[in-house]
Amino acid sequence: MSSQLQLLFGAAVLLFVMVDVAWTTLTTQGSGPITRLITGGFRFASAQVHAISGSRAVLAMAGPSGIVAIGGVWLLGLWGGWLLVFCAFPGGIVNAQSGAPADFAERVYFVGFTLSTLGVGDFKPQSEVTRVLTALAAFNGLVLVTLVITYAVPLVQGAVTRRKLAFSISLLGSCPQEMVLRAWESRKSGGFESALEQVSADLIQCSEQRLAYPLLDLFYCRHQRFSLGVQLGRLDExxxxxxxxxxxxxxxxxxxVENSREVVSQYLYRVERKHAAANLEAPPIPAVGLLKAKGLPVVDNQEEVFCRLEDRRLRLHNLVRAEGWDWSDVEHDPLTGVGG
Structure with missing residues (x-):
């Protein structure tokens, strides 16, 4: 490859990587193409391993591993791009003591410690152009490290916010039927609606965080009480x-109540995935035997009622499945034994 082609190809790699970094970390419009590909790969791989092993410990490692993988790919991309750029100047990097031109392995080493801003000094740029490029590479490495850190911190905070919201919803009831009973019993005091107002406010925040940080989908929970998908399924039912x-x-x-329904709809829209299972069916309608036994005026033909909600419930089912749970986890709490 000629020096001109190496320079152009290296610059193209650097531009592509930094566009992905900026798109992912500095905008609220989701992930860049590289990050999107890595996120999808981790989601698919973790789902397959979970399906084989049945262990949620694998899922719990997906989020942190995804952050490390994305940061590593960005670093390797910059490393490779700058290496191509410096290779376009055969005598541009020399040994600081002997003055001999650096070979390929030594250029790899030089680019590495330049990006890390260590400044070891056993190799140095020889020409004016390579001196400027060295300064740019060091600044590029500093910017990358800063952006990775500023990207990782909101991700962890977003995952904590999701867990907090899921736990708050779980306090309303351990299954849809229990939530209905508690709401019915507190209809005069307004306690259920007060809790719904806070849930709606937190869910709006989670919805916007998910739009800005799609990698949040890889932060799975080990227990359903902290799973936002399961708890939203219960609340919406x-x-x-x-x-x-x-x-x-x-x-x-x-x-x-109507506002809460709208907020849940917005969240379902935010997390809608093109890779939803094609054979996914609407979940079974919730059992109402417990509600009838408690004297609630439920309608007899629940099938007709929930048939009108099929699209919404398909989205909920997809959300629950995407977090590694089954719909039976929505309808039944293993700790209390309550559910349909």
């Missing part, structure tokens, strides 16, 4: 029962 599964004169259509 409960709200469906309250707004459409009761007798017309008893249905719950307050401002707070």
């Amino acid at each position: 409960a709200l469906s029962l309250l707004t459409q599964g009761l007798q017309p004169n008893c249905q719950w259509h307050s401002f707070t």
